[in-house]
Amino acid sequence: QVQLVESGGGVVQPGRSLRLSCAASGFAFSSYGMHWVRQAPGKGLEWVALISFDEISKNYTDSVKGRFTISRDNSKNTVYLQMNSLRAEDTAVYYCAKDMKWLLNNYYFEYWGQGTLVTVSS
Amino acid sequence: DIQLSQSPSFLSASVGDRVTITCRASQGISSSLAWYQQKPGKAPKLLIYAASTLQSGVPSRFSGSGSGTEFTLTISSLQPEDFATFYCQQLDGFPPTFGPGTKVDIK
Numbered sequence: 560q561v562q563l564v565e566s567g568g569g570v571v572q573p574g575r576s577l578r579l580s581c582a583a584s585g586f587a588f589s590s591y592g593m594h595w596v597r598q599a600p601g602k603g604l605e606w607v608a609l610i611s612f613d614e615i616s617k618n619y620t621d622s623v624k625g626r627f628t629i630s631r632d633n634s635k636n637t638v639y640l641q642m643n644s645l646r647a648e649d650t651a652v653y654y655c656a657k658d659m660k661w662l663l664n665n666y667y668f669e670y671w672g673q674g675t676l677v678t679v680s681s
Numbered sequence: 682d683i684q685l686s687q688s689p690s691f692l693s694a695s696v697g698d699r700v701t702i703t704c705r706a707s708q709g710i711s712s713s714l715a716w717y718q719q720k721p722g723k724a725p726k727l728l729i730y731a732a733s734t735l736q737s738g739v740p741s742r743f744s745g746s747g748s749g750t751e752f753t754l755t756i757s758s759l760q761p762e763d764f765a766t767f768y769c770q771q772l773d774g775f776p777p778t779f780g781p782g783t784k785v786d787i788k
Binding site for chain 2: 605620654659666667672674
């Protein structure tokens with residue numbers, strides 16, 4: 560069965576960096592786009608970033624452009640989110656999610672990890 | 682960005698009730714809409730995609746309809762495990778956006 564396991568969350572001061580990881584199993588990881596979606600405490604869902612199966616396409620929501628970088632290692636079935644210059648408003652549970660479409664990106668989030676909490680606070 | 686609104690934002694219902702949640706888009710999005718269910722402390726779960734296609738493994742009491750700017754999620758007979766928050770999501774415009782959610786609580 561599909562499993563996505565995030566790690567790397569924690570408490571970090573404003574302006575500092577953090578890298579999240581998401582280890583995937585149970586599907587052909589190298590054939591699917593992967594996303595990060597976040598949810599601030601008590602709030603709704605916000606899509607953050609996408610990386611295509613072949614790493615050619617990387618898309619970001621405007622609020623993280625230039626600060627966050629999504630990457631993947633298909634040999635390790637892992638997707639990453641490097642978060643720099645963190646702000647208080649980045650505080651959220653970060654979920655990785657598998658795109659539904661094989662070899663394409665259709666932005667349906669078919670499977671989700673359990674999430675990892677990032678708290679940006681001094 | 683395409684904005685999504687949901688109504689109601691909160692719904693109190695009993696087991697066995699028929700429940701309908703509406704999602705409205707700020708512009709036409711064809712059928713590019715999904716519905717997710719999220720229980721407290723858990724990740725969202727995909728219920729319906731392409732406005733009306735039931736995701737594999739999702740009970741048939743869930744159904745979706747609509748196109749353009751107005752969409753509905755219907756639960757034909759609410760079960761105890763269905764109490765949760767439901768979100769719609771559009772993928773017609775970039776970035777993909779979610780509605781604010783509808784919390785379904787026990788009456």
